[in-house]
Every structure is written in structure tokens, then in C-alpha cells.
Amino acid sequence: xxxxxxxxIADPLKNLQQIILSDIENRIGQLEIAHKKLGQQLNxxxxxxxxxxxxxxxxxxIKIRDSRDEIANxxxxxxxxxxxxxxxxxxxxxxxxxxxxxxxxxSKAIAEALKGLVNSINDNINNKYNLKIWLQRLxxxxxxxxxxxxxxxxxxxxxxxxxxxxxxxxxxxxxxxxKNISGTNDAHIIAAMLTAIKSxxxxxxxxxxTGELYEIEYSDQTIRIEPGLYAYLAVVYKGVAPFxxxxxxxxxxxxxxxxxxxxxxxxxxxxxxxxxxxxLFAEFxxxxxxxxx
Amino acid sequence: xxxxxNRKICLLGMYATGKTSLIRRYVHNIFDEKYLSTIGVNVxxxxxxxxxxxxxxxxxxxxxxxxIEGIDRNNKLQKNYYAGSSGAIVVGDLTRKxxxxxxxxxxxxxxxxxxxxxxxxxxNKKDLLIENTDHPQRLKELAAQKKADYLLTSAKTGENVDExxxxxxxxxxxxx
Ligand SMILES: Nc1nc2c(ncn2[C@@H]2O[C@H](COP(=O)(O)OP(=O)(O)OP(=O)(O)O)[C@@H](O)[C@H]2O)c(=O)[nH]1
Ligand SMILES: [Mg+2]
Numbered sequence: 001x002x003x004x005x006x007x008x009i010a011d012p013l014k015n016l017q018q019i020i021l022s023d024i025e026n027r028i029g030q031l032e033i034a035h036k037k038l039g040q041q042l043n044x045x046x047x048x049x050x051x052x053x054x055x056x057x058x059x060x061x062i063k064i065r066d067s068r069d070e071i072a073n074x075x076x077x078x079x080x081x082x083x084x085x086x087x088x089x090x091x092x093x094x095x096x097x098x099x100x101x102x103x104x105x106x107s108k109a110i111a112e113a114l115k116g117l118v119n120s121i122n123d124n125i126n127n128k129y130n131l132k133i134w135l136q137r138l139x140x141x142x143x144x145x146x147x148x149x150x151x152x153x154x155x156x157x158x159x160x161x162x163x164x165x166x167x168x169x170x171x172x173x174x175x176x177x178x179k180n181i182s183g184t185n186d187a188h189i190i191a192a193m194l195t196a197i198k199s200x201x202x203x204x205x206x207x208x209x210t211g212e213l214y215e216i217e218y219s220d221q222t223i224r225i226e227p228g229l230y231a232y233l234a235v236v237y238k239g240v241a242p243f244x245x246x247x248x249x250x251x252x253x254x255x256x257x258x259x260x261x262x263x264x265x266x267x268x269x270x271x272x273x274x275x276x277x278x279x280l281f282a283e284f285x286x287x288x289x290x291x292x293x
Numbered sequence: 294x295x296x297x298x299n300r301k302i303c304l305l306g307m308y309a310t311g312k313t314s315l316i317r318r319y320v321h322n323i324f325d326e327k328y329l330s331t332i333g334v335n336v337x338x339x340x341x342x343x344x345x346x347x348x349x350x351x352x353x354x355x356x357x358x359x360x361i362e363g364i365d366r367n368n369k370l371q372k373n374y375y376a377g378s379s380g381a382i383v384v385g386d387l388t389r390k391x392x393x394x395x396x397x398x399x400x401x402x403x404x405x406x407x408x409x410x411x412x413x414x415x416x417n418k419k420d421l422l423i424e425n426t427d428h429p430q431r432l433k434e435l436a437a438q439k440k441a442d443y444l445l446t447s448a449k450t451g452e453n454v455d456e457x458x459x460x461x462x463x464x465x466x467x468x469x
Contacts, residue, residue, distance in 0.1 A: 170301040170377025171336075172357065188299065192336040192357045199373040200333060269299035269355075269379075 096261050099229055158239035160285035161221070164191055165256065165277055167231050167267050171195025174231055174267065175274055177281035194223070194234055226253045230264035242288070252284060295343050295351045300465060301377055302356055305399055306384035307392040308363030311417040314448035315384065316360050319458050324449050334374050335360045341459070344466050352469065354462050364395050375403050380411040380461045387416045387428050387445065396435055411464040414443035415457055420450050 041047040064071050087094050164187065165175040173191035201213045216223040224241070226233040226249040233253050237245075256277060257264065263273055304312040313331050317323050320337045341354040361374050375381075381403055386392040400412065416432040422445070429445060436443040442460055446453040 167377065170357075170379075172299045172301060172377070188338050188355065188357055189336050192301070192359065193334075196334045196336065196359070196374055199376070200370070203370060203373045270296065271299065272296070 092265070095229065096265075099257060099261070158237060158242055158288065160235060160237045160288055162187075162236040163281040163285060164194070164234040164236075165231050165281075166191045166195060166234060167264075168195075168228070170269075172267070172269055174264070174271060175277035175281065177278055177285060179285065191234075194225075198225070198232075224249065226250060228253050228257055230257065230261075230267065248284070252280065256280070295353050297353050297355060298469075299355045299357065300379040301359060302461060303359045303361055303375060303378050303381045303403075304384060305361060305371070305381050305403060306363060307386065307389075307395050308365045310363065310384040310386040310389075310392050311448045312363065312382075312384050313360050315382070315415065315417060315446065315454055315457070316358055318448045318451055318454045320358070322451075324451075331360055331362045333362055333370075339458070341462050344462060346466055346469055352466060354465070356458070356462070364399055372402055372406065375406040378403075378407045378410045379465050380413070381407075382413050382415055382457060382461060383441075384415045384417050385428075385432060387418050387422045387426075387432075390428060390431070393428065393431050393435060400439060409468075411461060411468065412439060412441040413457065413461045413464070414439070414441050416443065416445045417448060419445045419447040419452055 041051065159179070161179050163177040164173060166172070167174055171192040171194070173188045176187045176191075178187070197216070198213050214225050216225075221236060221238050222241070224235045224237065224246070226235070226246075233249060233256075235249060260274060260277070304316060306312055308330060309328060313329075313335070314324060316337050317325070320339050337358045337360065339356045339358060341356060343351045343353045345351055359374055359378070361371050364371065383396055383400065384392075385396060396414070403410070403412075414432060414436050416429055422429070432443055432445075442464070444453045444457050444460065446457050448454060
């Protein structure tokens with residue numbers, strides 16, 4: 001073939017080649033750009049997150065639905081560690097949150113136990129047929145009270161004289177109610193001395209275990225102590241405690257600690273924000289006066 | 294408006310240094326030569342004059358003053374009564390050198406239980422001070438070492454007694 005002719009044939013071929021190749025080159029170029037972009041995306045945390053996050057929850061949901069146990073097994077070591085750490089780091093908050101619940105649980109259990117006791121007392125009473133009891137039973141019917149309670153109430157006069165709310169460590173008086181307004185002057189000193197006695201007893205008699213002083217008796221007067229997380233209640237009464245008094249005290253203590261938990265925790269000797277507790281005490285003690293009338 | 298603040302403070306020190314006497318002088322303005330050792334703890338109360346804080350509030354302290362039995366070799370119960378104190382006055386007897394030697398140990402116990410509490414030292418029985426004894430010097434060193442203020446007092450004459458309690462009150466107030 002003469003060279004010229006060959007050139008003429010080659011040219012259209014070349015043209016064709018160019019047409020096809022340039023298209024391929026184009027595509028390769030585009031692919032290269034896409035590849036680079038993908039590479040960048042894979043190296044960029046934020047990009048990966050924004051790409052994956054819309055599907056992640058779906059993925060988890062499906063996974064949890066299909067293989068619940070597997071997920072639980074995988075997560076549990078991490079979760080329990082995290083919870084442990086959370087509790088360790090915020091003990092105060094956990095105590096604040098749990099205190100009212102635990103208190104209620106305990107008082108419920110005690111209430112159940114006491115109910116059993118009352119029932120057994122009532123059974124006892126039922127077995128004794130003497131006239132006095134029949135008369136009392138009649139009264140109980142008329143006035144609508146439980147016989148067991150009535151017997152105790154008739155035997156023993158009872159009156160609450162003073163109620164103290166005392167800061168646990170410092171022995172500072174947070175709140176005070178007194179039946180007769182005199183006597184009030186020494187309330188701060190009484191609160192401190194009571195706290196000193198408590199510490200003394202705790203140290204002297206509870207060497208191995210941590211104990212609590214619950215009651216001090218002096219002739220016909222009793223000081224009943226109701227412990228609490230930040231402050232304890234001390235109730236001074238005359239006579240024999242009516243049935244249910246201790247439960248009532250536990251309830252009041254719980255109410256105070258739930259409502260004022262933060263104030264009590266951070267208590268620094270300022271009582272102006274806590275005066276409502278005095279009213280609570282007055283109501284509480286007044287209730288017993290009314291029951292007597 | 295005056296804000297009333299109740300605070301617990303303690304008087305600490307060796308037996309017979311004059312803790313009870315300082316309190317009786319401060320609260321009731323009386324003094325007795327007779328020595329009646331304190332058993333356990335005795336609490337007195339004193340309403341202080343109103344004080345002004347750095348941010349112009351007026352506060353009035355009601356001090357519950359815990360007179361804690363003196364340190365001697367046998368009893369270790371004193372620690373039970375420290376909890377919740379805002380401050381302590383640590384009393385030494387200017388006529389008895391030993392009374393200053395117990396202060397270090399006593400303060401380390403106290404500060405462990407009440408790390409935030411403020412301390413003031415007192416060298417008491419100033420009226421009996423014989424010239425040229427180095428006991429005041431010992432007190433001064435102790436105070437410097439503990440970064441605490443100190444005063445020489447006499448429960449008998451009343452010298453520096455009000456000042457002693459006020460000094461502690463001001464320190465507590467400055468930390469409010
Ligand atoms: N001269 C003089 N005697 C004082 C002074 N202060 C106290 N006394 C006497 O020292 C003795 C002890 O005083 P207290 O106040 O009972 O001592 P205390 O530190 O309370 O002693 P304990 O309760 O045992 O720890 C008493 O006889 C007081 O009269 C003082 O400033 N000057
Ligand atoms: Mg004394």
C-alpha cells in the first residue's frame with residue numbers, strides 16, 4: 001500500500017479511536033474524582049457520621065429485633081461499667097433519688113408487720129369475754145375506733161410537748177415546735193446536748209457496729225428520736241405513745257427530707273428558708289390533741 | 294435586714310487550761326477560782342453583735358459553744374464531739390508548757406474531722422504570766438506554723454476574752 005493511501009485509511013481509524021477513547025478517558029476522569037471523594041469521605045469522621053447516622057438507628061432496631069440476646073451480651077459489660085461509674089461519680093444525687101423510695105419501702109414493710117401485731121392483739125382480746133371488754137367494744141362501735149387502740153388510749157394519757165429537727169453532725173437546731181412558748185430559749189442548747197449524748201452513746205455502746213439511739217426516758221417523759229439522712233427528729237412527749245406514733249414520725253421525716261433535701265444537705269445554720277417545717281410540727285402535734293378530746 | 298446564722302464552735306485544749314472559764318467569762322461575765330473539771334461536753338449559747346460582710350450584708354451569729362473536756366492521758370472520746378464545727382478556739386495555759394505540746398496532735402485530729410473549720414489559738418492565764426518565760430513565743434511559733442491567729446487572754450481579768458470570740462466570728466464571717 002502506498003504510504004499516502006495508508007495515511008488516508010489510518011486517519012478515520014484514528015478519528016474513531018479518538019472518539020471512543022476520549023469518552024473512556026472522560027469516564028475514567030469522572031471515576032477518579034468520585035474515587036478521590038470517596039477516599040476523603042472515608043478519612044473524614046464528620047462525613048462518615050453524617051453519611052451513616054440516618055441508617056444507624058434503623059440498623060440497630062433491626063438488629064435488636066432479630067437478635068436481642070446477642071446485642072444484650074455485647075452491650076452488658078460496657079453498660080454495667082458505665083452505670084457503676086455514673087453512680088460512683090454522683091453518689092449524692094443517687095442518694096437523693098433513692099432515699100424517699102427506700103424510706104417508703106421500709107415503712108411499708110414495717111406497717112405490714114405492725115398490722116400483723118395488731119391482728120394478734122385483737123385475736124387475744126376476742127378470746128377474753130369479760131364485761132369490761134364488752135363495754136369497751138361497745139364504745140368502739142359507737143365512736144368508730146379499733147378496740148385494741150381504745151384500750152391503750154384509755155390507759156395512757158399522751159401529749160406531745162416539743163418537736164425538734166436537728167442537723168445530724170453539728171447538732172444545730174433547724175426547726176422547733178413547743179407547746180408552751182417559755183422553754184423555747186434553751187432549744188438550741190437542748191439540740192446540741194442531745195446530739196452530744198447521741199455521739200457519746202454511739203461511741204460507747206456500738207464499738208463494733210453502727211447503732212442509733214432511739215429513745216431516752218425520764219420519769220413520765222420520753223424523747224423519741226427518728227434518724228434521717230441529714231437531720232434527725234426528736235419528739236418529747238408525756239405519757240405512753242399511742243399506736244402508730246413511730247410510723248407517723250417516719251412519715252414526717254420522709255416528707256421533710258423529700259421536700260427540703262437540698263436545703264438540708266447544704267445546711268449552714270440559716271433557718272429562715274425552713275420555717276414551714278415549724279408549722280408542720282404544730283399541725284402534727286395538734287392532731288394528737290384533737291384525738292384526745 | 295439581719296441574717297441570723299447558727300454555728301457550732303468548739304473549745305479545745307489540755308485539761309485545766311481555762312476553757313470553761315473563758316466561756317463563763319464571755320457568756321455570763323463571771324469567773325471562779327475553783328476548778329471543776331468538765332466531764333463530756335457542756336454547751337452554751339451566745340448571740341454575737343451583728344457583723345457586716347464584704348458584700349454589705351449584715352449577719353448575726355448565734356454561737357453554740359461546745360466546751361469539750363480537756364485532753365489528758367486517759368480519755369480519747371473528745372473526737373466524737375468535733376463533727377459539724379465551723380471553728381475552734383484552742384486554749385493553752387501560759388503557766389504550763391505541756392499544755393502547748395498537745396496542740397499539734399489535737400489540731401490534726403480536729404482538722405481531719407472538720408477540714409473547713411477555722412482555728413484561733415489562745416494563751417490563757419495572762420494575769421499569771423511571769424516575765425521572761427518563753428511560753429508566749431512557743432504559742433506564736435505554733436500559730437505561725439498552723440497559719441492561725443492567736444491572742445493572750447485572761448478569763449480572770451477578762452482581758453481579750455470578747456476579742457477572742459470575735460476574732461473567730463470575723464474569720465467565719467469572711468468565709469461566708
Ligand atoms: N489566774 C487565772 N486562773 C484561771 C484563768 N482561767 C482559768 N483559771 C483557773 O484555772 C482552773 C481551770 O479552769 P477551767 O476553766 O475549769 O479549765 P478547763 O480547761 O475547762 O478544764 P477541763 O474542763 O478539765 O478541761 C480553774 O481553777 C480556774 O479558776 C485565768 O485566766 N487566770
Ligand atoms: Mg472545763
